[in-house]
Amino acid sequence: MNQEPTPALGVGLGLLPFIVLIVLYLYASDLRLSENPNDKLLPSFTSLGESIHRLAFEENKRTGLVLLWSDSAASLIRLITGIGISAMLGLIVGVLNGIIPLVRANLSPIVAVLSMVPPMAILPILFIIFGLGEVSKVALIVIGIAPFIMRDLAQRVVELPKEQLIKAQTLGASTWLVIIRVVLPQVLPRLLDAVRLSLGTAWLFLIAAEAIASTDGLGYRIFLVRRYLAMDVILPYVAWITLLAYIMDWSLRRLTQLCFPWFVGGAVKT
Amino acid sequence: MKTSPHRTNESYIQANNVWQEYNSHVVLERLNLQVKAGEFCTIVGTSGCGKTTFLRLLLGAEAPSRGQILLDGEPLAAEPDENRGIVFQRYSVFPHLTVLQNVVLGIELEHSWLLGRLFGVARRRAEDQAMAMIEKVGLAVARDKYPHELSGGMQQRLAIAQSLVKTPRVLLLDEPFGALDPGIRADMHNLILQLWQESGVTIFMITHDIKEGFHLGSRLLVFDKLRYDKQAPEAYGASITYDLPLAAQRNGILNEINESLAETAQYQRQAVV
């Protein structure tokens, strides 16, 4: 329990499960392919490699686009727009909700109720209102994650010690100045945290929306080729999405550390 | 005609028959107090007897249920403002600001109502002013540290500097040294006495340590219940049961007498010549 691995050993130990997974996959794939060379369920590494090359480096003859990149761009734009809007909404509503009792009395119940609505159930409504274009997909992401961010931030604001708010007032701060000099800077790292925690949900809604109505995007592609059992496309796409999600998570964490040195280990210490 | 050099005889803070009740729970009752400008009142009393409540009344964080508190003859502003600084036992400093930023903040908030920030020359001037205060409390070496990198004593020094840079008329301290080691506490006592003498601010300080209460300040206020009902402990509130002049006040009075005698002697000599 008390033996800390050295950094190099730590990386090695962390990689071990991945290596085990890959070896298992290779073994199972070999087994299936030796029984039936046309099996599509677990393609061999060579066919995966060919397919990755085709997806990521060759232009599509009809559109002139490289499929993986154009799909990624379409999906990332939707995802980032959705997350950005949710973060802004979450910040504004969350802070006002947390700091101003009059706003809290007004908004809290509706946020609480809205966050209970299953977003997928209102996806048809979004399609009817906003059409099948980009807006409804972004809206689904926003509806899916904004209530969580709002509630999380409002909670963080309420948790700020009352002493700090009183102290700020004795230093001459108006409500506005308390918000922008005391509350906002302290909830920004919390916002990044909340965004990070809702990344998984955001991807879920993005892929769902793309699967149902779209003409491009990572989710669209996966569900399109599912009909042909094209595991050689699906597996690289899934791995790619996982990698993107991981990079986002990691960058948000680094960003928090770099921008908020006082925010130690995810908690404010005093 | 002669007036005493640093004390007027008018009371600066006046509590007239103040009551504070929460529903049927009487916390303070029939509280009367007159405090002159520049006094240093230490407040002691059992836990839960209403000391913090009284400080909150002085701060304007809440209003008394009955009675009135006057500051310099005027009813107290109903919200905390720059006239009254406060230091709590904890959470008085802002964790997201460095030592320097914490002290500069008060100056920035005063001069920039929109952004609460100063830039360029104005900022440098504010920083100089803040640094002077930081040096007084002995934190100059830690100017760029964040509160979580400071010890408890240093955090309280910072909280005091942050309040005093605004030159408040009243400084309220709620068990400011309660969480500190005895050795550090002695340092803090010297610091607060020195700052008090330099700035002439009126101080109210709550302490759990009755010795501390006797050692510091010019006046000791004891909060206690005059009446007590075992069946209904919340039926009666606390009031000020002892109000004692302390060493600092006697020294102050001694100084005043000395100065006054010296002055009179001087007039007499002049008259003779």
Ligand SMILES: Nc1ncnc2c1ncn2[C@@H]1O[C@H](COP(=O)(O)OP(=O)(O)OP(=O)(O)O)[C@@H](O)[C@H]1O
């Ligand atoms: N807002 C409030 N609503 C209801 N009761 C309150 C409120 N504020 C204080 N009280 C009650 O008033 C009493 C006095 O509280 P106060 O905090 O003033 O005590 P204190 O003398 O500072 O105690 P301590 O030495 O433990 O800090 C307590 O019994 C507390 O429960």
Ligand SMILES: [Mg+2]
């Ligand atoms: Mg108290």
